[in-house]
Amino acid sequence: xxxxxxxxxxxxxxxxxxxxxxxxxxxxxxxxxxxxxxxxxxxxxxxxxxxxxxxxxxxxxxxxxxxxxxxxxxxxxxxxxxxxxxxxxxxxxxxxxxxxxxxxxxxxxxxxxxxxxxxxxxxxxxxxxxxxxxxxxxxxxxxxxxxxxxxxxxxxxxxxxxxxxxxxxxxxxxxxxxxxxxxxxxxxxxxxxxxxxxxxxxxxxxxxxxxxxxxxxxxxxxxxxxxxxxxxxxxxxxxxxxxxxxxxxxxxxxxxxxxxxxxxxxxxxxxxxxxxxxxxxxxxxxxxxxxxxxxxxxxxxxxxxxxxxxxxxxxxxxxxxxxxxxxxxxxxxxxxxxxxxxxxxxxxxxxxxxxxxxxxxxxxxxxxxxxxxxxxxxxxxxxxxxxxxxxxxxxxxxxxxxxxxxxxxxxxxxxxxxxxxxxxxxxxxxxxxxxxxxxxxxxxxxxxxxxxxxxxxxxxxxxxxxxxxxxxxxxxxxxxxxxxxxxxxxxxxxxxxxxxxxxxxxxxxxxxxxxxxx
Numbered sequence: 342x343x344x345x346x347x348x349x350x351x352x353x354x355x356x357x358x359x360x361x362x363x364x365x366x367x368x369x370x371x372x373x374x375x376x377x378x379x380x381x382x383x384x385x386x387x388x389x390x391x392x393x394x395x396x397x398x399x400x401x402x403x404x405x406x407x408x409x410x411x412x413x414x415x416x417x418x419x420x421x422x423x424x425x426x427x428x429x430x431x432x433x434x435x436x437x438x439x440x441x442x443x444x445x446x447x448x449x450x451x452x453x454x455x456x457x458x459x460x461x462x463x464x465x466x467x468x469x470x471x472x473x474x475x476x477x478x479x480x481x482x483x484x485x486x487x488x489x490x491x492x493x494x495x496x497x498x499x500x501x502x503x504x505x506x507x508x509x510x511x512x513x514x515x516x517x518x519x520x521x522x523x524x525x526x527x528x529x530x531x532x533x534x535x536x537x538x539x540x541x542x543x544x545x546x547x548x549x550x551x552x553x554x555x556x557x558x559x560x561x562x563x564x565x566x567x568x569x570x571x572x573x574x575x576x577x578x579x580x581x582x583x584x585x586x587x588x589x590x591x592x593x594x595x596x597x598x599x600x601x602x603x604x605x606x607x608x609x610x611x612x613x614x615x616x617x618x619x620x621x622x623x624x625x626x627x628x629x630x631x632x633x634x635x636x637x638x639x640x641x642x643x644x645x646x647x648x649x650x651x652x653x654x655x656x657x658x659x660x661x662x663x664x665x666x667x668x669x670x671x672x673x674x675x676x677x678x679x680x681x682x683x684x685x686x687x688x689x690x691x692x693x694x695x696x697x698x699x700x701x702x703x704x705x706x707x708x709x710x711x712x713x714x715x716x717x718x719x720x721x722x723x724x725x726x727x728x729x730x731x732x733x734x735x736x737x738x739x740x741x742x743x744x745x746x747x748x749x750x751x752x753x754x755x756x757x758x759x760x761x762x763x764x765x766x767x768x769x770x771x772x773x774x775x776x777x778x779x780x781x782x783x784x785x786x787x788x789x790x791x792x793x794x795x796x797x798x799x800x801x802x803x804x805x806x807x808x809x810x811x812x813x814x815x816x817x818x819x820x821x822x823x824x825x826x827x828x829x830x831x832x833x834x835x836x837x838x839x840x841x842x843x844x845x846x847x848x849x850x851x852x853x854x855x856x857x858x859x
């Protein structure tokens with residue numbers, strides 16, 4: 342009978358560091374890359390054995406540059422992976438060679454354990470055990486087959502209702518009590534993996550975010566088993582979700598009495614439903630995709646490289662930023678500034694549609710309004726905090742200069758595209774830092790500076806596209822006058838549009854870029 346853990350899903354803040362750790366260090370196979378099933382603009386990675394067998398799968402939701410969470414009550418606190426008992430020394434040596442700080446070896450429930458933290462601070466335990474073997478072994482460069490990770494050994498649940506949590510796991514997921522050590526009660530499945538229920542009374546409360554676990558999924562042999570468990574849960578007033586089709590498995594979710602999120606997932610159809618074994622993990626799947634939506638979603642997802650592949654090496658600069666590099670770049674780079682409430686990816690789909698072969702560099706404003714990003718503070722829709730405008734313009738100008746240098750961007754092929762609040766920051770930089778920006782597109786913009794300095798913008802080509810139905814269009818004449826006074830080579834276009842942007846803007850920008858030879 343099918344039993345045990347199907348997969349464990351965690352959350353990461355930096356996809357490249359995550360891939361380097363789980364593929365490069367641990368030697369797991371990347372078996373699937375998808376857009377999220379709940380949010381297609383979120384990357385979801387699956388690591389596992391040679392074929393992505395249930396029980397081997399560690400998956401990650403990628404919250405690129407997202408806020409950190411906190412592990413605590415109501416969450417999975419530790420994840421353990423099974424290795425051969427004789428491989429502890431190999432992994433200790435490997436961890437030190439990779440610059441990690443392992444703890445141990447120690448002994449837990451009679452098994453040797455080496456503790457590590459991944460780049461997000463998630464606690465991983467490499468556990469020496471003879472009780473579990475891999476059904477589809479996978480070994481990567483530098484890791485002998487006998488030392489390779491076999492599959493998931495188990496997980497530690499932090500709960501302040503340990504008796505209720507234990508009873509829930511035993512009743513609905515087929516585990517049985519095996520042993521107790523201190524505040525931990527160990528449960529085992531017929532397939533041999535374990536769930537440790539830890540009495541976490543007195544611990545701090547958990548908080549969702551990067552560096553934490555999202556859920557643990559248990560195995561179901563069929564849809565009928567899921568429906569049966571769902572019926573039992575409803576009868577016990579534990580209300581699960583309806584069944585979800587995740588393409589590679591079907592499942593339902595429920596929170597146990599300690600509020601930890603559980604999933605019950607079928608083994609079938611499995612990871613080979615849309616890729617063969619040789620090509621596993623090489624193709625991106627976006628739920629509900631069409632050719633047009635696939636192109637749009639792909640540009641929103643953070644890019645990464647497997648160990649040994651060429652990559653963009655991101656630097657820690659003052660502004661959160663994201664690159665998108667097409668398969669065949671044409672040499673043009675577009676730096677993108679979002680509007681109020683957007684982020685570094687907001688304008689990317691628009692820019693990719695404008696020029697599918699351009700390199701895109703999206704940045705995120707550092708100011709905040711009701712928790713959402715902006716480029717500078719404002720007092721009203723038409724009144725801006727002038728010292729903050731000046732300070733953020735200076736900071737972003739420094740960011741641009743550094744980005745050009747470290748990312749080897751060609752200034753002669755560089756164009757800035759700003760929307761709304763982002764366009765307002767660009768027009769401030771044109772006045773405050775002339776000669777930095779030589780080509781700029783300002784979409785639905787208004788002047789950011791009340792008293793701009795006299796500036797020489799004679800080397801700047803600027804396209805302003807205003808919306809005739811946009812309330813901010815009343816400020817367009819003042820913007821045009823400001824840019825004209827500086828000597829910018831200006832083209833103004835007004836279209837019948839509100840504050841949003843779309844295909845008409847794209848056509849105007851394409852024609853302008855062609856006209857100026859950018």
